[in-house]
Amino acid sequence: MDEAARSYKIVLGVIGADCHAVGNRILTAVLTRGGIEVVNLGVMVSQEEFIEAAIAEDAGAILVSSIYGHGELDCQNFRARCEERGLGDIVLYVGGNLVIGKQDFATVEARFREMGFDRVFPPSVDLEQVIGLLRADIDARRPMALGHNSGRFVVEARA
């Protein structure tokens, strides 16, 4: 159980000059309750800070929130920066009120996927679902974890 928890570690924060702190607190509470280890950087986090933390903590995913509308400006080249720092394969999620104004979510999603995010979420997303996706995506991106997992399966089945 302790081991399982450690294997889903994520870095969470609100990007740019964004001060919206409530969703961040809720995300931390709900993800933690769901067995995800959350390294929470809080609000006003730069791309560099996200990447530093992900490296330092050996996280399986970075969850970026952008609530205040400057998401498009703040998230540019995030995937490229990750690649530069050797995090080319890390799971990248982004969610919140990503753009200015009420826009069609499909086009917003497309724009952020274009920018290299694996998944893009509107504010109304069901966080329980996010937990499931997160586990699956982190597992899928972890090649050596596969063997490890199946090994663990055998151990558990024996016990």
Add this chain to the structure above:
Amino acid sequence: MDEAARSYKIVLGVIGADCHAVGNRILTAVLTRGGIEVVNLGVMVSQEEFIEAAIAEDAGAILVSSIYGHGELDCQNFRARCEERGLGDIVLYVGGNLVIGKQDFATVEARFREMGFDRVFPPSVDLEQVIGLLRADIDARRPMALGHNSGRFVVEARA
């Protein structure tokens, strides 16, 4: 003054199976206050009743209300019936919630003008404006009244 009032006499009513009585009361009050002589037939008035009353009262205009949505069905051939009864020239107004549902007023107006109504009004119409139009339209349709009016003008100018 007494004479002026008599010269703007109208028949008012709510057509068909329509029971909406409030607008009719308000119209009567406001038109009367505005110097129009109102012969009010109330609600649930048939085309025949309108026409009979207009003939009997020698009215200059018929004001039809339709509030409940069956206006299109109830008003069909109204102008033709008027013509049959020798009222081909009478001023015909219609107003209220003329059709079913929220529809573009311009097309509704066109449809009722097609049916022979001289003017078509939405519920939000300013009744003070209607009084002005009514006077003008009745005067315009009253060929012999022209001479009468100018005669009266002379009389008044002398007095």
Add this chain to the structure above:
Amino acid sequence: MTEIENRMLSDATFQAERAEVLKTWPSGGTVDFDAAVAVQAALPPEKRFALALAEADAEGRTLLQPRAGVALIREHEALLNGLSPYCDVLPTTIDAYTRHNRYAEAQEGIDRSRAAGTSLLNGFPAVNHGVDGCRRLVDALSKPVQVRHGTPDARLLAEITLAAGFSSFEGGGISYNIPYAKHVPLERSIRHWQYCDRLVGRFEEAGIRINREPFGPLTGTLVPPFVSHVVAIVEGLLALEQGVRCLTLGYGQAGNLAQDIAALRSLRRLANHYFLNAGFTDYKLTTVFHQWMGGFPEDEAQATAVICLGALVARQARATKIIVKTPHEAAGVPTLEANQAGLKATRQMVNMISDQNRVDSPDIQTEIDVIEAEVHAVMREILRLGRGDVARGIVQAFASGVMDVPFAPARANLGKLTPVRDNFGAIRLFDAGHVPLPDDVLAFHRDKIAERARAERREPSFNMVVDDVRAISASKLVGRPA
């Protein structure tokens, strides 16, 4: 016609009349009472109106119900199923031709609607669609459905819709005459509604509980609470006498919060008082609050605010059910989307108010006292006029102006009573007509109106009334001079 009396119709009378009623339009031929009982008995619990009301009442919840009706069955079914997720109980609003038993014109409306590809009727012509058509509709729904109309003679409509599984029927001999008709004598509509109530009573005796709802708001326009309360109580008594046992009494929002809360609270209390005094004990009473029934603002955001005020006060007064308006109200029969919007706004408001503190104030208590005094005074006179018979009494009361509904189209109504708002927006009597209210009550009304007149520096007059009628659609509660 023999003089009306408030006595249960005998089986013989009912059956003879029934044979005639079912002949008035071909679709009447397919109605069979035993089959109807079987259809009702087969309804699953979630489709029974009386159950939904009883549960809401027990749990202190407030049910939402929209209005909706279009000409054709398939479209109407789609409409109701589109509303169903946003409401608790469903309506079927009947078109205005059917309300006047003009089934031929309704048929023309159906045919033209088919041709036009859009509903040209302002409701669902249930009689023309017949028992089979209505049953198809009920089968396609998953919530209880009620007939909502405005029909002075609704006997055939009741026979057909109840045989098809509708489990609630709105209306009454007064409330579906005075605001809805012009020439129908009151004793006639009351007599026709005794038939409808007796039909419901017969279902009740066969073990099927059909909900009956007298139409509370009447003309929807500045109706003083005591006026609609008296009608509700009298129609309740008439229904109980015919064997109806599940009653929902209604009230239409007046606009002043204290008066509205007082009205709904007093309605329940007064009704129980008169029902118990008349010897009835085994009935189930619930209440329905109608969001503002007068003229709406044209703008949809403003209309939504009117809807929200109604939702708030309905919930503060703990109504069992709310009849919900839509942002299209001023314009015309609403689209599905507009209807959903009204329901969603109402639900949000009801939910936000649900948990909150009970509202009470001396103002509310004063309004309750006034309403109760008024209702008792008029009821006393009605019973005196009818020599103890409430049916006879109410007919004579209307004839003499002892009862008088403002702005009503019916000849049976005197139309002398004239309401006006006071300085706080509560509805008062500018002219009580011939309604025999106690002197202190009349003085109260006079003082309240004088207070407003002073504030506006004008004499109370019919101009003030005209301003009040148009106030809410002009974004105000009280029609002040510009």
Add this chain to the structure above:
Amino acid sequence: MTEIENRMLSDATFQAERAEVLKTWPSGGTVDFDAAVAVQAALPPEKRFALALAEADAEGRTLLQPRAGVALIREHEALLNGLSPYCDVLPTTIDAYTRHNRYAEAQEGIDRSRAAGTSLLNGFPAVNHGVDGCRRLVDALSKPVQVRHGTPDARLLAEITLAAGFSSFEGGGISYNIPYAKHVPLERSIRHWQYCDRLVGRFEEAGIRINREPFGPLTGTLVPPFVSHVVAIVEGLLALEQGVRCLTLGYGQAGNLAQDIAALRSLRRLANHYFLNAGFTDYKLTTVFHQWMGGFPEDEAQATAVICLGALVARQARATKIIVKTPHEAAGVPTLEANQAGLKATRQMVNMISDQNRVDSPDIQTEIDVIEAEVHAVMREILRLGRGDVARGIVQAFASGVMDVPFAPARANLGKLTPVRDNFGAIRLFDAGHVPLPDDVLAFHRDKIAERARAERREPSFNMVVDDVRAISASKLVGRPA
């Protein structure tokens, strides 16, 4: 930095600082105080914020104000002129880069917005547009306009906008730090806001009355009334000390009607108490009510219901001004139409409530008593900590958790205080943290929360708080378990 104290900045200090401030971005170079006074003096009466407030206060009216800000001058002007017919006073919401003095990024946002043909900034970058740009804006409007932002260091923003004819300036050293910043030390933001207040004081001394409005709602999320009241009162005292004389204190809707009415009534009384006690008598105090500042429902009809509840209670509590939300709130910066819809719904509700009976109840009185006891307890401790100096005291109060704002991002805030709703939806303290409330008040909170816990059959916990945070957007006031 020398220790903060609540004392009027000397002319020398102010002038020296001013020279530095105006150098922080090129547009600062064009600011001239005498020219600014001339611009303000030339404003017609209908463009003066302080006048609009004073008149509304005298006549018992409630002003409506939207939020609005886009990147480019011409678009922003069109936006404000589109809102103007539906509101009483205008806003200019500043973008988030400018709020953090990141003018280079704001410039990039302007450039990219020009290229994209749509605003990519969440507000109007007034510093980048400079005095001339802002003046062009003010000239194009016909109502008073206020700067609304969230800037810990707003010195340059204040210099530029006040020089251009904006006649009201929102914010404060606490309320624009704790909810809006992360790393800014509280003494620094307070010091910077002493500058802003002193600037306004200098206008006042030059005969120009500029309105100042501390930001009431803080994080907008389950903020107990006493918390925002203490901030409002302290910021009021700080502003008065610097010569500000026209103050509007704010409060964000909590959702429970009794608590909201109590909060707004007590705010005025408490503020006057502390201001008079501090020796100020010649100020003009008004209030502003913010419609629900937490997470909104996504659906526009539901959002409108939230807006309407806020409008109702604001008017019942007789706020001088309402900051109006829009049906787009949950989605993003609203369109002109959505903003108009919020204003129209609010106006309709305010108008319908305006004339009605004053609302009073024992519940409201209880809430007032509790809020007053809380505010006095915290203020006492602040003054004790600051040895009579409220500036020093508030810094130490935040450092030690004597003052604590829930859900705030600032490091300067302890974040131990945790609010939760009680069974009626009023905001109570699940954990008071280090806030020194009297024992009976703490017991009151405990009892109220226990009552809810019993009703929900669960222990109070952070899960309950999480449910409450999400409740209104999930169509409820209290976050009950499913």
